[in-house]
Amino acid sequence: MAEPSRIWTHIDFNLDGKQAGNLHVPHSVDLSAYAMIQIPIICIRNGEGPTALLTAGNHGDEYEGQIALRKLAQALRPEALRGRVIIIPSLNYPAAAAGRRVSPVDEGNLNRVFPGRANGNVTEMIAHYVDSVLFPMADVVIDVHSGGRSLDYAHTALAQRVTDAAQGAALRTLLTTFGAPHSVLTTGSGGGGATTLYAAATRRGIPALTTELGSGATLDPAGLEIAEQGVRRVLRHYGIAPDLACEPAPPTQLLTSLGPRHAIYAPCAGMMEPLAKVGEHVRAGQAALRLYSIDDPLAEPLSLHFSADGIVSCRRFPTLCARGDGLFHLAAPIDAD
Amino acid sequence: MAEPSRIWTHIDFNLDGKQAGNLHVPHSVDLSAYAMIQIPIICIRNGEGPTALLTAGNHGDEYEGQIALRKLAQALRPEALRGRVIIIPSLNYPAAAAGRRVSPVDEGNLNRVFPGRANGNVTEMIAHYVDSVLFPMADVVIDVHSGGRSLDYAHTALAQRVTDAAQGAALRTLLTTFGAPHSVLTTGSGGGGATTLYAAATRRGIPALTTELGSGATLDPAGLEIAEQGVRRVLRHYGIAPDLACEPAPPTQLLTSLGPRHAIYAPCAGMMEPLAKVGEHVRAGQAALRLYSIDDPLAEPLSLHFSADGIVSCRRFPTLCARGDGLFHLAAPIDAD
Amino acid sequence: MAEPSRIWTHIDFNLDGKQAGNLHVPHSVDLSAYAMIQIPIICIRNGEGPTALLTAGNHGDEYEGQIALRKLAQALRPEALRGRVIIIPSLNYPAAAAGRRVSPVDEGNLNRVFPGRANGNVTEMIAHYVDSVLFPMADVVIDVHSGGRSLDYAHTALAQRVTDAAQGAALRTLLTTFGAPHSVLTTGSGGGGATTLYAAATRRGIPALTTELGSGATLDPAGLEIAEQGVRRVLRHYGIAPDLACEPAPPTQLLTSLGPRHAIYAPCAGMMEPLAKVGEHVRAGQAALRLYSIDDPLAEPLSLHFSADGIVSCRRFPTLCARGDGLFHLAAPIDAD
């Protein structure tokens, strides 16, 4: 038998109205034997209807979603709903409070540990609660990410490619409704593989979408706008907020990731001068960047080139690079099928 | 097949007499490839008879038990025994040597990892050895805890509520014999749930008791006295030390914990002025504490109130509080049943 | 020419009324090039009259003064004053916010760096501002300390022995007015020597008093009461708050410190069982404590003894001791002279 989550909350998910509270994650430490890490959570419900689970701050240094979901939580009026919206704007709260990608409590990367463990470390307990308690309530899941401190990302929504036709159609509709400029169908060969939040939700058959909006641990107003409008359109589409104000969905370009074998990694440390922009169409053999030596100012910079045609999906944001850092990733258009 | 423990000792638990030695936990690190963490252990035996396993220093910053068991180990004469006493006065030795609740070696909280792992980290290896090697020898287990650096605790002994009637009776007798001012029957919904030493011993059918004596990482002489007398009475009661000097057991009040939902957690950081004492009877709605802002000296302090009638079982000891810190826990009297 | 302080504030010390603001200490770091450490400060003034400078949180883990001065700042009405009260309730603010004795910014012990440096580290800049900007405005200075995390202190007020007769009389009166149970005249041979706040103020000819109230980084209600009443009596005595409510001063016992050569230091690491209480009269040769070996539970504890007759002024609070830790300090009564 599966172990139950040790996380608890005063929130009653079956009550109508708008409730604000915390998830309590027990964390017993030197200075606080009975401490609870408190993760803010909002539940807004009005009668029967589908449930949307909306999360951000899965990585703590990505801000467009954290602010978009705060704005939404403030704007939604329970009486205008038909169903339920559960919002966790800073899901890995210790990481968010520290302004870090990973948790200062256990160095855990929340989007690499799904489905988590009931008795694991704090990050694993959070993943386990989302997977075992929240997913069973959800009819649609959106986990808003951005480039964060280390990446500059084209505005993109992502969903997993699935074999089930009905779920596949729901995912395509979800991407079109969200309406990011780029939409990527992923195959699980990328960064987190099967250990991400949206992959875990997809595994349970739920239409689930994630995003990459903005760059560099600052706030991109355009990315914020995409997050706000996209989430609003999805809530309308699912009938949860039938009258919620939003713009019509702009067109989106459907892409597939070219994966790590066509990515460019730093072969040594240096300072990067990028020669291509995110969203740009590039050709195999085209120069991608120059890498300047830190030690020897007279050294000829190293030029690195793209190994395939494609569209730049993201590039490294910090100028200073260490050996092995991912510098550029490519995607390619896919035909409607 | 279960993996055997990697911990070893020169102690022969079947020899008569008083032996002092160490548990050797292998720990291979940068500065010492073949190091052994050495946990002092005493075995005192005289012929056949029951075995008492006595531990303290499970949390390294709790001292009443660590000193009481040292005194006992020095006082016991083998020839006065009928059976065996195994004493580990500083069970999570690295934590004890550092004066910390958790281990500096792996940040492990020993009382949250039972039943441990044979090939886990150092803290998990200790739990696994206690569970797989020492529990099978034991007829009664006492694990002496105190409030430590972060808690001010009423003098209390605790045992788990069990479904087996015989074990339940043995546990009631054990609490009465130990004779702490308060005795709490726990349901596993509290701090460590099923991952504590005494819960693991109880799961194996052994009468097992833990305590909370003293507060604030200092030594409470009254708590020390309770530990010394209680352990002596239990050794007499089990016939292991039939003539051991001890006082008669004072009466104890039987309680049940009200659990985390009636506990008070700090909603934000601040400096706490407590308005109730441990052991005090309080009423729902009564003020529990005032929390002063660190940043704004003119801010009105936040008043927090109890949400139930009860007896204060513990309060946070440090004045400075972080968001989520446990500030007050309540218990309630239970009728004899 | 002396360098001016780099600390600035929006507070105008010559305005009547109650102002709350911050001292801004420039601190340029990786994540914040133009950051200011903001130390809360209150100035309350009503026309001409003497100025009292009241500080606490000089050591960040001492709480009686930090809360007493917050309460006073909230209670004082400008219209009831004749002169000025400047209150800094958490003077080494970074240390206070971290709950530490010393500053996490530079590991500085504020009460060991007076008179500070204009271009020194953050802790030194704070000392320099107090010495060069605030002391010249002050007619009386009170710096409220307590035992903090590492000491258990008898309730005591302290002032320096001076050669100037008038200042000496003012200091005696200040101690009597403050009315702590014990009053110690110090000679500068103690902990901080000439580098403490109250020694620096005394050097400038200002009547200055410090205290030791409470123990163990928690809040002692009796110590809080002494701080509140003592400060109120001093404000009345100086005519700054002529009608401020307060109790009459209880009698105080005048003492002198016996200094480090009659203090007891731990000769090796161990766990301390104290055998005397703070405030207790002890005799030379009397046992002070037993020190238990951490490694060897069968080792006879080491007994340490007092080397003079005296009154215990403080003892170490944590049970765990390292080599060189101060365990007991003595004082002795002095005749009125």
Added chain:
Amino acid sequence: MAEPSRIWTHIDFNLDGKQAGNLHVPHSVDLSAYAMIQIPIICIRNGEGPTALLTAGNHGDEYEGQIALRKLAQALRPEALRGRVIIIPSLNYPAAAAGRRVSPVDEGNLNRVFPGRANGNVTEMIAHYVDSVLFPMADVVIDVHSGGRSLDYAHTALAQRVTDAAQGAALRTLLTTFGAPHSVLTTGSGGGGATTLYAAATRRGIPALTTELGSGATLDPAGLEIAEQGVRRVLRHYGIAPDLACEPAPPTQLLTSLGPRHAIYAPCAGMMEPLAKVGEHVRAGQAALRLYSIDDPLAEPLSLHFSADGIVSCRRFPTLCARGDGLFHLAAPIDAD
């Protein structure tokens, strides 16, 4: 007598031609008793003529200058010079190699310790060498800075306001020649006061300029271009590189800083949504930013407003803010005088 620098180099500053080498700063540590921190330096000389000292990487996370000076060092041909150019592209080399503002060796902020100390820590020794060895050789000094990890800066050059008329005219000409979009005359009341590199050079009567180009620890191509062109124009203007290719200087707007009293500091932690851009003209009372609570997603964000009319010279780059962080600084146009 002043102590001589302990820094040495194989470079002979009086030789013609292009030499590349290192400044050797002795740094004796656990793992390397006789280690030298090696700071790359280039000296290019051709016969008699004035000397330009060009530095970047004074703060290690600012990149436009570090790359512009590497490009220049590679491009300059000795035979085309009349005089000497000394280039140190990563002056606080340990900070640059770590990608940090301050040095990981001693947490030193190089631009806050001038004129340094001969026997100080590594950062102080670097400042002392620049001040005592390099400044006496220099006829013009440019120290290229940018916003770095924590600031978003309008493209700006800065020089100190001086009382000497001839030096003042030289500084005005230097700013006009460099040709950044904004030029600020500073009064020493800002961030570093008298402890910066360019203030120390100015104190010695040398025309000295610093800059703020780009933001966020990434590379701003426009800022890189300004740095490259500006430095080339100055080398031509001083006759050191009479034929060096460069664009004509664009017009610059002359400004003065409004100082810290009109800056906006975060009164508490939060996530900042900026409402004004760098370079924008703002009015007193205009909203500058919204600060969102991290803890309470339903909390109304805090709105902060400008306290004067002005031009936004910089804003904080990271979204996450701590109490006391500088969020916005203002400048104001000044008439030609």
Added chain:
Amino acid sequence: MAEPSRIWTHIDFNLDGKQAGNLHVPHSVDLSAYAMIQIPIICIRNGEGPTALLTAGNHGDEYEGQIALRKLAQALRPEALRGRVIIIPSLNYPAAAAGRRVSPVDEGNLNRVFPGRANGNVTEMIAHYVDSVLFPMADVVIDVHSGGRSLDYAHTALAQRVTDAAQGAALRTLLTTFGAPHSVLTTGSGGGGATTLYAAATRRGIPALTTELGSGATLDPAGLEIAEQGVRRVLRHYGIAPDLACEPAPPTQLLTSLGPRHAIYAPCAGMMEPLAKVGEHVRAGQAALRLYSIDDPLAEPLSLHFSADGIVSCRRFPTLCARGDGLFHLAAPIDAD
């Protein structure tokens, strides 16, 4: 079904010729969301034939193997081979780059976590890749270790005692061919037990050998020579490099380890003066070392003695010792059987 490794490489192990590349271990961190830890690997192949897997840098502070395998990788010409050689000269690359025994990424000791985990931490992922991907290709495995920072080791090769006769004979031949001065047959009761690389390879039926050459995190030229010659002889013996230049194998002495119960551990901290050398024959009761007190210079040093006859296989290298450090280990000759 077992989970597949997340580690990938551009190397094609079935191609003829000499390929140099990296193992890519995904490691997503604050400053680099899509970083790959890149572990250098060389594959040299010429047609069909057996495969040798050669590794060093399993512990990052052991250098003889890291340099010997670099030299071999440079020397081997593909056309002179009959089969395949896979070389990973710095297997726990992050530990090697940090000069540490264990990994700075996760504090993992690679030689204590076999067979690893597909989704574990970085160190566990490396072990899992070696066990699940490389071992199935290998016909012989050599993992070159040395004493490293904490040990002084006699020049020794080690293999596990197995029950299968054919594998046993192959292991004996492997030891004789390698030709270290000492050869030890281990029983799995030592340091790493079943969790080492060579034990995991042996478990899969592969002839596998490890070594201990040199001491103290420096390079021992004699140990380097033994590693170079021994590996060359093994490649010749297996017919992989039939003409590779090497010396004939010198004789080796066959030993068995006496295990931890005849090892000497420091009973307390101190400074060790060793009285026996590695490789020396000692007798039970003979003095092994004197341990000087750090605190008390007049204290008689503690003398520790050997508890069995034997040959000193290793001693602790650092003079300063902590309680529990392994100081001496013994081995004993075994008759040919």
Added chain:
Amino acid sequence: MAEPSRIWTHIDFNLDGKQAGNLHVPHSVDLSAYAMIQIPIICIRNGEGPTALLTAGNHGDEYEGQIALRKLAQALRPEALRGRVIIIPSLNYPAAAAGRRVSPVDEGNLNRVFPGRANGNVTEMIAHYVDSVLFPMADVVIDVHSGGRSLDYAHTALAQRVTDAAQGAALRTLLTTFGAPHSVLTTGSGGGGATTLYAAATRRGIPALTTELGSGATLDPAGLEIAEQGVRRVLRHYGIAPDLACEPAPPTQLLTSLGPRHAIYAPCAGMMEPLAKVGEHVRAGQAALRLYSIDDPLAEPLSLHFSADGIVSCRRFPTLCARGDGLFHLAAPIDAD
């Protein structure tokens, strides 16, 4: 007026007999407000006569002197003396207890801060006490050093070249009497310049000698023997211990250091294979070492060569090198003058 030292001791330097005690350095920290760092010191005196000051553990990871002086302190009988011997075997005691070159308390390198500061950090206070309290009592000073963790040193004694003829002769005699295999006359251009203990003593006109014995933070028996015999001969020579047993002085070779400009520093990180031994005569142009790339196993190692004829005085001990690490230092014979 100079500030007095804050360090105190119970030792009376004018008493006859053998006293053991501690220097007490006040160090007030979070966990111990009144702590004293206790540095063991021995004073042995018999009537009038000269005073020898003998120190070791100036760098905490150098052991030959620490053990040699412990042995001497135990062996010396007061009644056999004519004068006084003051022994501090672990002068930077916190560094020695941590096994580190520099102090863990303040990262201070004691041999780089002479003459220290009365109110400086702990390391500076120690230097100040030695310089201001102990040097005025001393007629001869020996400070025993070794290579420590990072260096492999030829057995050497060192003294400073001075202009005063009488002191110069005394220094030559001191080197000849001490009788190390090599004796170096230094010019102050080396590692510590004027900031070392023996340079500070020399500045006061005292004959002072330092040494470099052994390597690599282990104990070199030959170096221990040189330290023991050399110190004994000096005590006899000065008439302090006229009958102390010792061997006659072996001949010593007089050398001068070639300084940092003929030293070899690592131009980049790598693993060093040394090609010359300490004490070896080398020629300009001879290969000194090969430096292997950590990243690229196929990269040709970098060969570095000596730039002068000379004798290798020391080489770097750890194989792993960082940019700027000192790898080889040379000395040259000098004629008697």
